[in-house]
Amino acid sequence: MADASEPAAGAxxxxxxxxxxxxxxxxxxxxxETRMRYAFIKTYxxxxxxxxxxxxxxxxxxxxxxxxNLPEWLGYxxx
Numbered sequence: 474m475a476d477a478s479e480p481a482a483g484a485x486x487x488x489x490x491x492x493x494x495x496x497x498x499x500x501x502x503x504x505x506e507t508r509m510r511y512a513f514i515k516t517y518x519x520x521x522x523x524x525x526x527x528x529x530x531x532x533x534x535x536x537x538x539x540x541x542n543l544p545e546w547l548g549y550x551x552x
Contacts, residue, residue: 519544
């Protein structure tokens with residue numbers, strides 16, 4: 474039995490634009506492989522993506538490297 478404080482399922486569906494529901498339903502019909510391919514967006518991150526890998530001996534060394542080499546907007550700096 475539904476609690477009176479919970480909105481009805483119909484009320485929730487009415488709040489979602491019909492265009493969004495149609496897009497969701499179309500996406501749900503796609504094969505899983507296709508959905509996974511489009512689920513992740515590759516964004517180039519300066520400096521981080523310029524080398525195949527980096528290794529650091531200590532966390533302090535890693536943090537120092539981040540502060541010295543990465544743009545602040547990437548969010549790897551200390552507060």
